Each structure stands twice: as structure tokens, then as C-alpha cells.
Amino acid sequence: MIDVLYFAWVRERIGLPKERIETAAPTVAALVEELSAREDRYAAAFADLSALRVAVDQDLADFDAPLAGVREVAFFPPMTGG
Amino acid sequence: MDIRVQAAPFDFGAEAGAFARGRRDAGAIVTFAGIVRDDGGLARMVLEHYPGMTERALETIAAEATRRFGLLDCLVIHRHGSLTPGETIMMVATAAPHRADAFAAAEFLMDYLKSRAPFWKKEFGADGAAWVAAKDADETALDRWAQD
Secondary structure: OOEEEEEEHHHHHHHHOOOOOOOOOHHHHHHOOOOOOOHHHHHHOOOOOHOEEEEEOOOOEEOOOOOOOOOOEEEEEOOOOO | OEEEOOOOOOOOHHHHHHHHOOOOOOOOEEEEEEOOOOOEEEEEEEEEEEOOHHHHHHHHHHHHHHHHHHEEEEEEEEOEEEEOOEEEEEEEEEEOHHHHHHHHHHHHHHHHHHHHEEEEEEEEEEEEEEEEOOHHHHHHOOOOOOOO
16 A cells, blocks of 8 residues: 655646555556546646656655655656745 | 654744744754745735645755855745645745855755645636646756756
């Protein structure tokens, strides 16, 4: 089981802030494919990966990052703090 | 090193004063405050963040600034939630033996927390609501800090 979190417009487009997913996806990219195949709202949110950032266990990561042993994955747009 | 992520307002002057008070080792203290700017028609802004990762990211950035610039101390306060124009969003303060390091560290902190700390701004105005897009300039601002 893995916790998947969404922030900002990704959260709005998918329609929820967090969900727990049973997945065998080996990488973040595979998880994105799995989610996109589920429903249109996921496919819409993940349509352009260059507009998204991902964090794995609360550290910024790449889409090819492995998911073995990972507890938490988060998807969000580029950050706008400060 | 003091990192705070909070919804509540804070008093920039009081925080700057408390940070500076009683120091004998620091020849230089630099402070920066970020304010919600009304570019015309902004009613309010909502700052969303990623609890847990936010604190972690800010601690990593502050630790790196401390190491690079030999800071004696640094403070970061960043708010989340709903803010109106004129309110203080965030502040940084740096203390170093000399001013060049205190200024550079404050700029380093600002450059990194703009695009590496998980905050997202949504603006609400007369025309509705929109997420603020990250600027390419925010990303290229990090290039000047690149080290071999």
C-alpha cells in the first residue's frame, strides 16, 4: 500500500487530496500510467508530465524513481513559495 | 536555526529584534520580508503547502545556507492559508560575522525556498481564482549557486 498525495491544481483536477493505493508499479512513471488508465480525471491531470513535479517520501524525485519500499508519493505543479 | 511554518500572522519587527538581540559574535544581520502584493484587483491569496515535506525542505535549505556562508544563525518563518494584500507572507533572517555572507545567505535562502519548498499560491480576484505559475526565472536563479 502506498499513500498518494495531490496538491494545488493537481488536487483540484483529480478531486481529492490523498488516497491509499494498492499497486505493484515498479516506478513513479508506471504508477502514473496505472492511474491515468483508471479515469479521465487522472489522465487529464497527468497529461503533461513536464508541468508536474513528484516527491517520493517527501523528497523531490524523478519520474523514473523506484517505488520499492516507498510509503508516500506526491504529485504537484512547480512550487511557488516565497 | 529556527524554522517555522504557520497559518498565524507574525510581527516582522518583533521577530527581527528578537533574532538580533544579545548577539556579540555577529557583525551583520540581514532580514527580508515577503509581502502580499496587490497587482490590481487581488482580493486574497491562499497558500497551500505539503505538511511534513515543507519543514523538511526548509531545514535542508537553511542547513545548506549555514554551511556555505558560515552563518552563526538563521531564521525562516513561512505562512500558509489565506492572506490579504499587505500581509507578511514570510521572512528570513541571517546572522554572520560579515555582511557579504549575511546578504548572500539571505538571497540563497530566498532563491531556494521559492522553487524548492512545497508551497503553491492561488490568487483570488475580481476575475475569479487562478494558481500562480512558476517562472522560468525562478529556476534559472538557482544556477548562480551551482557548485562543482
